[in-house]
Amino acid sequence: MRRMWPLTVRGTGALALAVGCFILAGELGVVELMYIGVLLLAMLAAAASSLYVVRRSDRVTRSLSPDVVAVGRNALVTARIGVRTALASPPGVWRDTVPDSLGGRAEGVFPALGSGLRAGERVVEISYEVTGMRRGVHSVGPLSVTSTDPFGLARRSTVFGEQTKITVAPAVTDLPPLTDYAGEAGGTLHTTTNQLGQGADNLVARPYVSGDSMRRIHWRASAHQGSLMVRQEEQESTPEATVVLDRGVVRWAAEALRAPGADPGFEIAVAAAVSALTRLTHDGYAVEVVDTDGTELAERIDGGDMTEVERVVNQFATLTARRGDQLPQLAHLFAGVMTGPVVLVVGRFDPADADAVAPIPHHSTMPILFAVAPRGDALERAVEAGWHVARIDPDADLSVAWASAAERGVSDVLG
Incomplete structure (x- = not known):
């Protein structure tokens, strides 16, 4: 942080006047001017010294409400500053350091304090x-408090690191329910709610055998067993859904690999994925x-478990792109x-990609494809294969x- 000049405008003027008195006293031989100069310097020294005697602050803690802020949402930051002061202190100005990824004005008047000897x-x-401007984990601070002496001659800035x-x-965008489109989604909230909890209780993991779909791999059971395990088919008809987010960096800007919030295209994709998950x-x-x-970005979430959804959304605060491109092999996850x-949420989407994912609609009651940067006639080919498609961008x-x-099967949404 830039070091602050210790004198105010008034104090700087007093210093200039003291220097002028010394010069004139030597030139004109007026001893009284020398006394005035010494008096002004003594006042400045006393003013500066009082600031270091008056206040000694030890710590600062902050809390956020709510604990996690979403992009575009506001949160209240409360800072508590522990202060020890031997003498009464005048008011000052506080300023907290807020990064560009968090919009907001963090400054105000620091109150005067009475003597605190006892x-x-x-x-x-x-x-x-503060307002969430960019996804990720960001740091707030340090906080500084600037005080002046009672005569307004000197100032001191205390920085809390x-x-x-x-x-x-x-x-997370509030999306309309798919149940509005009768016969398309393969299930309703009413029939599903009556079955909630049945599938999870009767779920059986068995060893993987050749021909099993990779999508059925039970990753948690596999970790416990030390070998691949797959989910046994449930006896109940609990409706299932899948959200696929293509993180291959070749389909996004290179910045998406380095840090969350750096690529606007990847950000709208992440927002689309968590919004679909929530809905x-x-x-x-x-x-x-x-x-x-096929890598799980979150453990399977039971229908209606909005607490788990919130946890996953918060977990996606640090999600970035990855190296590689597995979109052409995606159809294998749904085989059988x-x-x-x-x-399916993708970035760059070529006609060849549309052909590669063409088999997936035959395994889904409602296949929806969001493409951030479609190329050529990729969307048209996807529609012909049975996808319900939409083009989205950061302003969509x-x-x-x-x-x-x-509703219509194809959409070109730009704003």
Whole structure:
């Protein structure tokens, strides 16, 4: 932090006047001017010394409400500053360091404090609002408090080095339910709610055998057993859904690999994935969130478990792209499987990619494809294969894209 000049405008003027008095006293031989100069310097020294005697602050802690802020949402930051002061201190100005990824003005008036010889440490509480501007984990701080002496001649800035991590989660858009489109999604909230909990209780994991779909791999059971295990087919008809987010960096800007929030295209894709997850879970589907190579991005979420959805959304605050490109092999994950809605979110989408994922709609009751950067006639080919498609960009309205794709089968949403 830039070092602050210790004198105010008034104090700087007093210093200049003292120097002028010394010069004139030597030139004119007026001894009284020398006394005035010494008096001014003594006042400045006393003013500066009082600031170091008056206040000694030891710590600062911050809290956030809510604990995680979403992109585009506001949160209240409350900072508590522990202060020890031997003498009464005048008011000052506080300023907290807020990064560009968190919008907000963090400054205000620091209150005057009375003598604290017997009171010990006192806590000054300040608060301000921040807005989530970019997904990721960001640091707030350090905080500085600038005080002046009672005569306004000198000032001192105290910097508290503590920083607080603030998590900015992806924005979740409220999407309309697929049950509005009768016969398309393969299940309703009413029938699903009556079955919630049955599938999870009767789920049996068995060893993987050749020919089993990779999508049926039970990763948690595999970790316990030390070998691949697959989910045994449930006896109940609990509706299932799958959200696929293509993280292959070849389909995004290179920045998407380095840090969350760096590529606007990847950000709208993440927002689309978590919004679809929220909608489908709310409607009673048991939802899996996977990458195009079959890697689970979150454990299977039971229908209606919105607490788990919130945890996954917060977990996606640090999600980035990865090396590789597995989209052409995605269809193998659904081979021999019939499932409910499948939501595929991709970046660059070529005609060859449309041909590669063409088999998937035959295994889904509602295949929806979001493409951030479609090329050529890729979307048209996807529609011919049975996909309900939408083109989205960072300024797109996801709820309109979702509704249009589900209702008409093709949508080109740009704003």
